[in-house]
Amino acid sequence: MAIRSLIQLSILAFAFASSCLALTTLNPRDTPANGSSQAVLEEPFLKFDDTRIADNCDKVLLSRIKTYFDAFVNGDADALRDQEAPEYNITDIPLTLVRLPREPWYQANKAFVSLTADTQVIAISLYGSSRPGAFAIMENVIWFTLTGDPGPGALEGYKVGDRVGMIMLTALWWNAGGKVVHELEYGRLTWEGFNITEFYQ
Helix, strand or coil: CCHHHHHHHHHHHCCCCCCCCECCCEECCCCEECCEECCEECCCCECEECHHHCCCCCHHHHHHHHHHHHHHHCCCHHHHHHCEEEEEEEEECCCCEEEEEHHHHHHHHHHHHHCEEEEEEEEEEEEECCCCCCEEEEEEEEEEEECCCCCCCCCCCCCCCCEEEEEEEEEEEECCCCCEEEEEEEEEECCCCCCHHHHCC
């Protein structure tokens, strides 16, 4: 798969994965542009905001989710890959990707990092288990600032400097060693009038 295609894939859909470090607050209020709402950066924000799922009784699951998404929001593609089993694959429904192997997805993650900044993931809900063979589902919103041109056909109407949001449903399956063996992504860009609070009221 060509690197340009991987860049477009990563920009359009990846949902994955900061310790609670303060850098700049992402306030997801509506700022209509390009037919979608954009979040506004304010001081300070949690890069991976897991406050709404902190009461989940499976603390092993919480730890894995935090580690995985910390790596994503910090732009650490190597740390992400380290948490994926060698046989890892991802199915992304919006992108019509079915069981894409770990290495092509790793390259896509590196491309994503090179074209984005100020990435934040806000966890809305978490269900499932950390047991081997089980899976977990997390409802979440991803925000990032576009810092490079994703290429023709990707993110039409957006330009460098725009804030992009995606509402996501992420499912992760575990092996006996606690690694991710399969990932399933559903998602779409946020829309004009998008309000994250409606998802957890």
